[in-house]
Amino acid sequence: MAYFCTQIPVLLNPGVACIKSFHQYRFLHIKAMQDDKVSTPTPSDECMVRVPHVLTVAGSDSGAGAGIQADLKACAARGVYCSTVITAVTAQNTVGVQGVNIVPEDFVAEQLRSVLSDMHPDVVKTGMLPSIGIVKTLCQSLKEFPVQALVVDPVMVSTSGHTLAGPSILDSFREELLPMADIVTPNLKEASALLGGVPLETIADMHYAAKAIHDIGPRNVLVKGGDLPASLDAVDVFYDGKDFYVFQSSRIMTPNTHGTGCTLASSVAAELAKGSQMLSAVKVAKRYIEAALSYSKNIAIGGGRQGPVDHLLKLKSNVQRRPFDPCDLFLYAVTDSRMNKRWGRSIVDAVKAAIEGGATIIQLREKEVETSDFLEAAKACLKICRVHGVPLLINDRIDVALASDADGVHIGQSDMPAHVARALLGPDKIIGVSCKTPEHALQAWIDGADYIGSGGVYPTNTKENNKTIGLDGLKTVCLSSKLPVVAIGGIGISNAQAVMGLGVPNLKGVAVVSALFDRECVLTETRKLLEVLKESNQMGKLKKCWRSPHTSRQSNLNFCYQKIS
Numbered sequence: 001m002a003y004f005c006t007q008i009p010v011l012l013n014p015g016v017a018c019i020k021s022f023h024q025y026r027f028l029h030i031k032a033m034q035d036d037k038v039s040t041p042t043p044s045d046e047c048m049v050r051v052p053h054v055l056t057v058a059g060s061d062s063g064a065g066a067g068i069q070a071d072l073k074a075c076a077a078r079g080v081y082c083s084t085v086i087t088a089v090t091a092q093n094t095v096g097v098q099g100v101n102i103v104p105e106d107f108v109a110e111q112l113r114s115v116l117s118d119m120h121p122d123v124v125k126t127g128m129l130p131s132i133g134i135v136k137t138l139c140q141s142l143k144e145f146p147v148q149a150l151v152v153d154p155v156m157v158s159t160s161g162h163t164l165a166g167p168s169i170l171d172s173f174r175e176e177l178l179p180m181a182d183i184v185t186p187n188l189k190e191a192s193a194l195l196g197g198v199p200l201e202t203i204a205d206m207h208y209a210a211k212a213i214h215d216i217g218p219r220n221v222l223v224k225g226g227d228l229p230a231s232l233d234a235v236d237v238f239y240d241g242k243d244f245y246v247f248q249s250s251r252i253m254t255p256n257t258h259g260t261g262c263t264l265a266s267s268v269a270a271e272l273a274k275g276s277q278m279l280s281a282v283k284v285a286k287r288y289i290e291a292a293l294s295y296s297k298n299i300a301i302g303g304g305r306q307g308p309v310d311h312l313l314k315l316k317s318n319v320q321r322r323p324f325d326p327c328d329l330f331l332y333a334v335t336d337s338r339m340n341k342r343w344g345r346s347i348v349d350a351v352k353a354a355i356e357g358g359a360t361i362i363q364l365r366e367k368e369v370e371t372s373d374f375l376e377a378a379k380a381c382l383k384i385c386r387v388h389g390v391p392l393l394i395n396d397r398i399d400v401a402l403a404s405d406a407d408g409v410h411i412g413q414s415d416m417p418a419h420v421a422r423a424l425l426g427p428d429k430i431i432g433v434s435c436k437t438p439e440h441a442l443q444a445w446i447d448g449a450d451y452i453g454s455g456g457v458y459p460t461n462t463k464e465n466n467k468t469i470g471l472d473g474l475k476t477v478c479l480s481s482k483l484p485v486v487a488i489g490g491i492g493i494s495n496a497q498a499v500m501g502l503g504v505p506n507l508k509g510v511a512v513v514s515a516l517f518d519r520e521c522v523l524t525e526t527r528k529l530l531e532v533l534k535e536s537n538q539m540g541k542l543k544k545c546w547r548s549p550h551t552s553r554q555s556n557l558n559f560c561y562q563k564i565s
């Protein structure tokens with residue numbers, strides 16, 4: 001097995017040495033050394049890779065948009081491990097804060113000791129610190145267990161106006177915590193509170209505040225302008241004690257801004273844990289929050305005025321996608337750029353017509369288009385497919401499938417290996433693999449494919465040098481395959497019945513290129529093929545298999561057939 005780490009024989013004590021010079025040694029072969037004996041945590045001689053680690057010390061938000069939950073999600077999204085010390089449990093939702101329960105300070109101390117003494121986080125990020133005792137406990141723990149960087153988000157008031165940490169903590173912030181901080185990230189109200197209540201309303205005021213807060217002791221200050229009145233842009237002012245930097249992005253018009261402050265501070269911490277310099281950490285974090293806000297601008301969670309952002313940029317696509325159903329393979333339409341060009345139609349028009357005619361799954365096989373055109377076409381086709389509940393697959397191009405958020409890919413024997421495609425695409429996307437032999441079919445199943453395409457059943461011009469396996473070859477593959485099969489290669493109206501008439505239970509449908517797309521009217525040809533397929537299935541004593549009701553498939557597409565075995 002290949003390891004992505006250099007096997008340099010450097011033995012490190014995984015505690016102290018790793019923390020001090022973590023970034024030099026991150027990819028080294030780390031072995032534990034205690035009392036001159038090689039022991040835990042490496043169970044064998046395997047190459048252990050230490051991952052960047054942020055500890056968040058903050059309050060829990062039951063609505064999970066802010067606080068500990070935002071920190072966990074932001075760090076996960078940024079590829080950093082996050083441990084959690086909880087200082088308070090809040091009852092919160094998209095309407096506001098309904099209750100706050102502060103964790104006793106000795107139990108906060110116990111959590112801190114547990115994590116810091118064993119797990120050695122690279123960076124500590126703080127959020128809600130609701131009592132002077134908790135602030136002091138934290139400062140004490142950090143002196144006992146120093147970390148590479150301390151990011152302080154001086155949470156005081158929720159956006160809904162509820163106090164999360166009262167003015168009594170301001171002195172301990174100013175005297176103890178801020179002087180230890182590598183960066184402090186107040187919003188306008190918090191910056192004002194730290195400065196004794198000065199009004200802050202303009203970008204010039206934010207410059208003043210950044211400098212004045214820097215004088216309190218933190219190495220860097222980021223005054224966040226999410227709440228800047230009447231600002232068309234989201235402007236944050238950064239000061240490192242020498243220079244000012246203004247981070248400006250367009251303001252995303254969305255109610256879903258709950259937890260943006262926690263998220264920004266956590267992503268700064270995550271970048272620092274990966275080894276970034278402060279300025280680039282802030283730059284990346286700002287880019288990330290802007291992207292997350294933009295992605296989440298129309299997600300609906302809760303009935304209140306302030307919803308959460310979707311840190312992992314995942315929720316919408318999962319709502320629209322339904323699980324793969326082998327019945328989808330029934331009438332599998334594969335587009336072809338050359339044919340579309342020949343007949344003067346766009347990919348989108350070809351897909352629309354095929355779906356209207358009854359195609360149950362679409363594959364875009366576009367060998368000759370530019371990548372950017374392919375991506376645009378895939379996005380446009382996906383919109384149509386989603387409306388009709390028809391899955392959209394991309395031939396070969398995993399990058400285009402990922403970028404367009406298509407439902408999956410179809411790959412050949414000489415394309416990206418299916419297990420690599422699965423690792424790249426994750427567990428949910430559909431993966432189909434072309435297989436000519438039982439060995440190919442077995443490998444596809446082992447590699448985590450969802451279906452196989454088997455052929456060419458008949459000779460075809462669509463694919464050069466493609467070996468024909470005939471009906472016998474198809475039957476052999478079907479009988480051995482643990483996965484559902486779609487037949488491909490030279491299939492059309494004249495021979496679809498012969499293919500489906502093989503009567504093997506896991507042969508679920510036919511994939512067709514020329515018989516649909518190398519014709520003048522895709523709609524008519526698809527309709528005709530659908531009739532033939534329905535007919536052949538009825539002859540084979542098939543029962544109707546109705547789709548689950550959550551699909552929005554239209555009436556003529558609302559079924560497929562399953563053989564009674």
Ligand SMILES: Nc1ncnc2c1ncn2[C@@H]1O[C@H](COP(=O)(O)OP(=O)(O)OP(=O)(O)O)[C@@H](O)[C@H]1O
Binds near residue numbers: 263286293
């Ligand atoms: N509508 C928006 N569009 C783009 N960026 C925004 C928007 N709202 C906030 N931001 C950015 O998000 C980050 C957090 O800023 P904000 O001032 O909202 O923090 P906060 O008030 O501490 O957040 P919270 O809502 O968690 O209390 C900043 O970088 C800010 O510029």
Ligand SMILES: Cc1ncc(CO)c(N)n1
Binds near residue numbers: 092127164260
């Ligand atoms: C627990 C918690 N921390 C921070 C904030 C600030 O957004 C919040 N609303 N709740």
Ligand SMILES: [Mg+2]
Binds near residue numbers: 187261
């Ligand atoms: Mg805010």
